Amino acid sequence: MCVFVLLPKLIDMNSRESQLKAIDRLLTIMDELRAQCPWDKKQTLQSLRHLTIEETYELGDAILDNDLDEVRKELGDLLLHIVFYAKIGSETGDFDIADVANGISEKLVHRHPHIYGDVSAQTEEEVKKNWENIKLKEGKSSVLEGVPASLPALVKANRIQDKVAGVGFDWERPEQVLEKVQEELAELEQEVNSGAEDRIEAEFGDVLFSMVNYARFLNVNPENALERTNKKFIRRFQFLESKAKESGRSLKEMSLAEMDVFWEEAKKA
The missing domain is CATH 1.20.5 (Single alpha-helices involved in coiled-coils or other helix-helix interfaces)
Known part of the structure; x- marks a missing residue:
């Protein structure tokens, strides 16, 4: 009986050990690259920024495609960037990976009083309202302060509306x-x-x-919905292009009615 009770815990501990070992390996590799690789040595927070944004979009693409193997790879790329930023921060004495991890852990505990405190929240809506109220108590003058100015407009609109809804403006x-x-x-x-x-x-x-x-x-999610439609349109248009090429004609030589025949085929493909 005891074996069956303890076995899941042992498995969890072994899994956590392997996870920590993997993170430690990545931190070691980052130390070595930063010390020995000419490219890695030159990087700064500013030089990595646009690469991080690119990696984030690549992860988003993999998620929309439901390509879990690619999701795993892109998560690794993003994790590398986090470790890279933390390494640079440690060199300047401003922060390291422990500060990053502890900081987000403390924030999560503080903003989930329904889990770690005595606040009651039974629904997702109640959790969101508590979250926004806590952030205001932390010194933010507006619930919209947390919306990055550089977000794409469609994503920003969604975040704005989600945040104001969190305090009942909906x-x-x-x-x-x-x-x-x-x-x-x-x-x-x-x-x-x-x-x-x-x-x-x-x-x-x-x-x-x-x-x-x-x-x-x-x-x-409007961003996901529009991107799925973008992908669908690209797939169908490229089918149209391939069919035109097979017929020995360019799209410019075809009438809209002729193109529409292939377009309808694309919708069934």
Whole structure:
């Protein structure tokens, strides 16, 4: 009986040991590369920044494609960047990997009082509200301070709406949001008919913002949804290109009706 009770714990301990050993190996390799590799020695926080952004997008692509092997690889690339930044921080005496790990651990404990304290939160919505209220108590003057200015506009709109909803500034029902979308579309159409270009852009932005909000109520991530559509369009258009090439013609030589035949084929492929 005791064997069956203890075995899962032993397995967990062995797994944790192997995980810590793997992290230790990566830290050692980073130390060696930083000391011996000409390229690694030259890198700074600033020089790595755009590479980190690129790796993040590559991870996002792998997740959308549900390519778990690629997800594993891209996570490794991102982990390398975290270790790299921490190594640079240790060289300047500002922080090291332990500071990074302890910092996020302390934040998680502090912001989950329903797990580590005496606060009650039974639903996801209650957790979000507690999270935003705690951040305000930490000295933030606005719940929107945590939204990075450099985020792509679509992602930023989603984060803005998610954060204000966390403190109760939100619609009550999806139908209300859909009505707002329809209202914004009507206002856009009015400006299109008037020909006021500056107003058209403003109203178009309102339509997109309301659509992002509606997506949230449908539990749809707008960035993921749009990127899936991008990938679908690329796949179908490249099918169209290949079919045109097989027929010995370029797309410019084909009529829209002819291209549409291949497009319909692409939708079935």
